[in-house]
Amino acid sequence: MKTPEERNLAAVRPLLAAWDESKIGYDHFLADDCVYELAGFPVLRDKHEILDFLFRGGMPQIAERYGNQRLLEIRRLQVELVHLVAQGSVVFTERIDHHFTTVGEDVLTPRIVGVMEFDVDARCTGWRDYHDPAYFLGTPSAAVPGDRKVALVP
Numbered sequence: 001m002k003t004p005e006e007r008n009l010a011a012v013r014p015l016l017a018a019w020d021e022s023k024i025g026y027d028h029f030l031a032d033d034c035v036y037e038l039a040g041f042p043v044l045r046d047k048h049e050i051l052d053f054l055f056r057g058g059m060p061q062i063a064e065r066y067g068n069q070r071l072l073e074i075r076r077l078q079v080e081l082v083h084l085v086a087q088g089s090v091v092f093t094e095r096i097d098h099h100f101t102t103v104g105e106d107v108l109t110p111r112i113v114g115v116m117e118f119d120v121d122a123r124c125t126g127w128r129d130y131h132d133p134a135y136f137l138g139t140p141s142a143a144v145p146g147d148r149k150v151a152l153v154p
Contacts, residue, residue: 004120089117
């Protein structure tokens, strides 16, 4: 039998690996009453609000707020996982989210710390993402120099 940590990590990994324009996976991953907080934006209080924000209206809101229309070109996300840690019902991620256009141009690359809370069925009941909003204002960040290894989510 899996520990709560193993169960919750098993729920997060494929979710981060499978991000695209569809809500497949997220619908199952999120509890109906999940609460999502993206730093600097209104709190979303149920699965349907979250899915609408993530896959329909969120990026236009972000582009408008930060005056960066390039964000509207984003069609794909690839997550670089720096750290993934679980304790009980909580999973912490440190990640670099690469947002690409249809032609493969990386137009947004924020470093993000995410905190997710899970119920006993490994469904996310709370999700908070913290980032520096300066990422939304301009060009993608450069890679961090050095030999530090990060892993693309398998």
